Amino acid sequence: MLRFIAADLRRHLAGVLAILAIVALATALGVAVTLQERTLRLGSARAADAFDLVIGAPGAETQLVLSSVFLQAAPLPLMRGSVLAGLLADPRVAWAAPIGFGDEVEGLPIVGTSPALIAGLGGVTEGSVFARLDEAVIGAAVPFRIGDRFRPMHGHASEGGEVHAGVSCEVVGRLKPTGTPWDRAVLVPIEAVWRLHAHAATEHAQKDGPQAAHDPAGHDEARPDEVAHGAGDPAFHVPLDPAALADPGAPGLPAILVKPRSVADAYRLRQSYRGETTLAVFPAEVLTRLYGVLGDARLVLGAVAYGAQALVGAAILIAILVHVLQRRRQIGALRAFGAPRLAVLAIVWGEVFLVLGLGLLAGIGLGYVAAQVLSSHVAGATGVPMPVGFVREDVLPLAGLLLAGALIALVPAVLAYRQSPAAALR
Amino acid sequence: MPVLDLRDVEICFPGLDRPALAVPGLALAEGEHAVLTGPSGAGKTTFLNLLSGLERTARGRVAWDGVDLGALSESGRDRWRAAHVGLVMQDFHLFPGLSALENVLLPQRLRRFRLPVALESEAARLLGRVGILRTEQDVATLSRGQMQRVAVARALLARPGIIVADEPTASLDEASGAAVAELLTGLAREAGATLIVASHDPLFTRPASRGFARLLRLEAGSLAED
């Protein structure tokens, strides 16, 4: 029976391959949508896992989380420096670390922060944490070596940024891999960012007003006519001063990452820092809101995929019925020579189901590959690792598709079963 | 004691005022050969379908060896036909992509889970008997004469007591037709099977080559015997 089916499939190879490809593509569409949506969710969730609470100036919560947790640089309003001092003294806080952005080196974001954050991200695997203002710790995926020196570029190179003249930083440590965009970041002491920008800002303070003097977030865009002297090496070759962070008069900050001592403390801190001067948010709650949108998109795309699958199913049913009608004489002859009706049913069903089933399996593979390709692009663009994978809940829908294929295959099989052998031969 | 007992058979098709086939009676003895002839459209194929149980009649009785085909179910007639009738048709109905041996074995293979080894060697023997030596050759690559010889071997595999052939030589050249006609009658005689051939090929109808076979003439649905 299998040899008979195989011989028939070989004879109609082109048509079989076409049906196989169509089934595979329709299946792949649905599989890719499901996998990709899940991948985006899990990838972003895991990338945010190390950060429980983010505090910034009132504004857009989503922007705050995107900038601080996912390092998607965007201008953020600043909050007063005293906020950090308050958090550092708060008994509900396990650690709190400032973040300041604005500079980059070779396309990698430079993030000003404190040693607490490095410890919170798992510490260094190589070298040591920065101890001086001109030292830096690199993320696990940064292509520098310990001992390398670099000059921070102010603003983005693509926007006509410029090198902070005279300042050069030395790489002294490498972060443990975190599976987050922080793997591609260069971490320097926040005080270095403050000093760098305070110095550069004095150059055009008169033009831009006092606001820019306290702006480490990169608002002060470089101007072509500007000549930034930067600080000379000696000014930055000084040890960190822990007291500078706890100083209520410290410069303003775009964001602070906070690790609460307990779950209850996390909710309490979120409550007490949601006010007129600060905004506290769980990255998880922002993501959860996005997942709601993503879930709606998945429903729509899923419906499209199901529609495509239904259309493909109908089209294929017609193609198969035509094929079976063309084979009436052959099927009738099988019966006339003594093949039982059930064997005829099994042959037609088996042949159709084999093609549909193979198409389905190929589609699952194809959908997986498509999601992998798409995810690696997203991961490359954002630095957020995107884990593509099936879960056990995927089995039922796929089994349902297989069942639908089995039922579709039954239609031509029953048609062949009911056909009279004499009528076929006439 | 006749092996075929056919009585009062009448087949009508809707829209025709005359019955397509009306045969008051026909009896064939075991091992007897009969040639059925008549102009096309006379109802030869319908008659053969009745004899092989592919069609059943609303009126009358077709019984082989006391088994009334009209009383059997569709599956029952399939089973009976598989066990007792060997069919040879004008268009061979071989299955391309399968070898000569696989074609001979196919109907039996579809009837059971495991093919007895004896059946396989019998198939090879029959193929040798009809002159097909390369049994593994794909039937699509055979000549038409060779194809019909494979079909003859297939018809004989289950050692049927009845062999029914519908225009077995009509699509063959003269030499191949002669070989097939000879094989059919010869093999039927060897097996002691009752042979019914529908044909207007002189190979079968000519008294010289017909031998002992009875000549039945079907014209406008009614049967006459020479």
Place this chain on the structure above:
Amino acid sequence: MKVYREDKSVSGSARHPSRRIVLRHGAVGLAAALALSFRPAPARAATPLGFGDLYGSVGVLGLTFSDKVKALDGQEVVMRGFMAPPLKAEADFFVLTEIPMSICPFCSSDADWPDNIVVVYLERAQTFEQVNRMIEATGRLQVGSWTDPKTGFLSRLRIVDAGFARA
């Protein structure tokens, strides 16, 4: 109230038979899932539990569990409430509160454990979409203090091996 008693070890696997079978048998699971998809899910005998039912009198030692909660320890219960904003985007637990969560579940009192929350532990970590919507969580009630070794979260009342759906 009628309480359907069932053996704890059975209750866990009896609830999602299809999912568990699929997990265990892999390839065979496909066939099993096909077969099971035709069968109605076995009914869960879960006792409804309200936030008002949780605690008895407030004594000198703080909150004391109500008799109903003590009797339901280890039983299947179903509770309605709101999902607090999750602390982790992918987590195997969330905080179920009586009131919608623009308000902090831990801020209504100084106590470490407010009387209008329950922690829901799921069978497996997942992401959420249902924040601030009324949901219905079903699972086994677990009474008594327990510290989650992964998060250090100390809870006094939990629903474990839970599933939830929008109510």
